[in-house]
Amino acid sequence: MAKIISDVVCPFCGTLCDDLEVKVSDDGKEILEVYNACVIGTEKFLHSQAEDRLKVPQMQDEEGNSKDVSVDDAVEYTAQMLCNAKKPLMYGWSSTNCEAQSVGHEIAELVGAVVDNTATVCHGTTLIALQDVGVPSCTLGEVKNRADRIVFWGCNPAHAHPRHMSRYSIFPRGFFTGKGHKARKMVVVDPRSTDTAKMADLHMQIEQGRDYELLSALRVAIRGNPLPETVAGIPRETIQDVAETLKSGRFVIIFFGMGVTQSLSKNHNIDIAISLTRDLNDYTKAAIMPMRGHYNVTGSGQVLGWQFGYPFCVDLSRGFARYNPGDSTSNDLLRRGEVDAVFVLGSDPGAHFPISSVKKIAHLPSVCVDPHFTPTSAVCKLHMPVAFVGVEEAGCAYRMDNVPIETRKVVDAPEGMLSDEEFLKRVLTRVKEIKGVA
Amino acid sequence: MPEIELNLISGRSIQQGVSMEAGKEKPAYTKACGIIEMDDADFKRLGAWRNTNVRVTSEYGSVVVKAVQTTQGPHPGLAFIPMGPWANMVISPKTYSTGMPTFKGVPVTVDVAEDEPVYDSLDLVRKACKGEI
Ligand code: SF4
Numbered sequence: 001m002a003k004i005i006s007d008v009v010c011p012f013c014g015t016l017c018d019d020l021e022v023k024v025s026d027d028g029k030e031i032l033e034v035y036n037a038c039v040i041g042t043e044k045f046l047h048s049q050a051e052d053r054l055k056v057p058q059m060q061d062e063e064g065n066s067k068d069v070s071v072d073d074a075v076e077y078t079a080q081m082l083c084n085a086k087k088p089l090m091y092g093w094s095s096t097n098c099e100a101q102s103v104g105h106e107i108a109e110l111v112g113a114v115v116d117n118t119a120t121v122c123h124g125t126t127l128i129a130l131q132d133v134g135v136p137s138c139t140l141g142e143v144k145n146r147a148d149r150i151v152f153w154g155c156n157p158a159h160a161h162p163r164h165m166s167r168y169s170i171f172p173r174g175f176f177t178g179k180g181h182k183a184r185k186m187v188v189v190d191p192r193s194t195d196t197a198k199m200a201d202l203h204m205q206i207e208q209g210r211d212y213e214l215l216s217a218l219r220v221a222i223r224g225n226p227l228p229e230t231v232a233g234i235p236r237e238t239i240q241d242v243a244e245t246l247k248s249g250r251f252v253i254i255f256f257g258m259g260v261t262q263s264l265s266k267n268h269n270i271d272i273a274i275s276l277t278r279d280l281n282d283y284t285k286a287a288i289m290p291m292r293g294h295y296n297v298t299g300s301g302q303v304l305g306w307q308f309g310y311p312f313c314v315d316l317s318r319g320f321a322r323y324n325p326g327d328s329t330s331n332d333l334l335r336r337g338e339v340d341a342v343f344v345l346g347s348d349p350g351a352h353f354p355i356s357s358v359k360k361i362a363h364l365p366s367v368c369v370d371p372h373f374t375p376t377s378a379v380c381k382l383h384m385p386v387a388f389v390g391v392e393e394a395g396c397a398y399r400m401d402n403v404p405i406e407t408r409k410v411v412d413a414p415e416g417m418l419s420d421e422e423f424l425k426r427v428l429t430r431v432k433e434i435k436g437v438a
Numbered sequence: 439m440p441e442i443e444l445n446l447i448s449g450r451s452i453q454q455g456v457s458m459e460a461g462k463e464k465p466a467y468t469k470a471c472g473i474i475e476m477d478d479a480d481f482k483r484l485g486a487w488r489n490t491n492v493r494v495t496s497e498y499g500s501v502v503v504k505a506v507q508t509t510q511g512p513h514p515g516l517a518f519i520p521m522g523p524w525a526n527m528v529i530s531p532k533t534y535s536t537g538m539p540t541f542k543g544v545p546v547t548v549d550v551a552e553d554e555p556v557y558d559s560l561d562l563v564r565k566a567c568k569g570e571i
Pocket of ligand 1: 010011012013014015016017036037038039040041042161162163164
């Protein structure tokens with residue numbers, strides 16, 4: 001008889017769906033089926049069962065040949081590397097729980113590292129904008145129950161957050177949104193006719209990179225002031241139509257993604273999107289929310305915030321916390337050759353950083369802690385396989401709206417496999433010994 | 439052989455997410471991300487069939503990927519490579535003091551490279567780091 005575990009939380013994207021059901025074998029060792037998750041979430045659970053999963057740490061020599069090493073050796077190499085470096089980079093933290101993050105930060109403080117998370121290539125510019133102009137936001141529960149005007153700007157939830165629309169933003173019937181999607185108006189702004197855009201009531205197929213202009217034009221239109229014939233490739237009438245649609249709503253929510261954060265203008269695009277939201281509050285209720293990618297990148301920002309006061313790229317190398325995007329951010333540090341060791345946990349810069357940064361990692365002492373073998377492992381000196389957090393390990397994670405949710409453990413990790421937190425605790429103990437602190 | 443200019447953006451696709459979770463060393467990941475999505479109009483300009491290998495070059499590097507017909511178009515003049523090591527061979531690493539590389543809006547040229555291979559993610563990154571490509 002197989003058992004069903006309910007209320008399981010999906011550890012893939014920032015939607016952090018908490019209604020999954022997982023069928024496990026009687027002995028609790030094997031995942032048989034996953035219900036309610038989208039294809040990506042399902043794959044994440046099922047892949048943890050892969051036959052070819054790595055279970056032993058691997059060390060690379062100069063020629064790139066790998067050999068198995070013991071966990072003790074892996075702990076020793078990591079601790080020595082971090083202690084010997086003048087300014088190590090400790091990057092990642094977005095696919096693990098808050099408990100592991102806080103142990104990692106303790107190590108970073110002792111060794112004088114720079115701690116950066118995946119926001120640096122995702123919503124880092126959003127965080128800069130939030131600090132510059134503040135943010136009127138809300139929770140996804142409020143969106144579900146109240147929002148009748150939904151904007152997706154430069155994001156494609158149909159692909160990146162597959163259940164976002166069905167759980168929170170478009171389809172569900174909420175307390176004040178009893179008609180579900182029938183009473184909601186959906187506006188999409190994207191240079192491509194994405195699968196999300198195809199579902200919209202209104203798609204503004206903007207010229208790529210012209211978000212600032214279009215946001216500006218919407219602010220003008222909301223005030224009823226004159227506009228040129230087209231802005232960013234969008235006819236004046238369409239802009240005015242969208243402005244009226246938003247103003248006439250009872251609750252507007254603007255979701256935005258990488259189209260805004262990674263195009264030129266970067267944080268300024270978000271400044272003005274926030275200003276648009278503020279303007280809309282003169283007519284109705286409006287809020288704005290970033291579509292966060294990794295399931296716990298928001299948590300990493302939170303934990304860094306409690307501990308050091310800043311949400312990403314925290315430089316502890318001078319013995320106190322400094323934060324200076326453009327200077328203490330991973331890609332700038334790597335490109336300028338300012339770090340002398342790289343520790344990666346819960347992310348994959350090898351696949352997701354520009355190749356010029358990856359080349360730098362390849363030439364430094366480096367450790368990759370990840371259940372999967374990734375392009376980062378391919379260039380790091382040591383790969384340390386660990387348990388899957390959210391599948392084989394419980395712990396706290398923050399949803400994209402900053403709501404903390406306790407993830408569940410559904411199966412045991414393979415025998416002898418450490419969790420991120422256990423591995424970090426062992427490294428911390430060794431770092432303390434080397435540094436001679438109690 | 440003709441060469442065309444396009445504006446390149448990278449981003450997520452559902453196949454990118456699924457294949458990434460199934461293992462980045464597997465062929466499915468290369469199939470999902472070692473591609474460039476182009477409009478029919480751009481295929482015509484290039485004078486190439488769909489599903490041929492092409493070389494994508496920017497100021498920052500170059501990479502061989504398979505050119506496929508876009509499913510989320512039309513958007514002539516715009517090309518899309520799913521986020522991953524292939525896109526990252528050519529996107530702009532410039533952060534303009536924000537920490538954020540410019541993953542979207544990079545001018546590229548595309549030309550046919552029928553006989554050149556699309557490397558898998560591990561090979562691509564290893565070879566690029568060793569300076570072999
Ligand atoms: S939408 Fe995101 S959190 Fe929900 S099941 Fe899919 S991957 Fe998991």
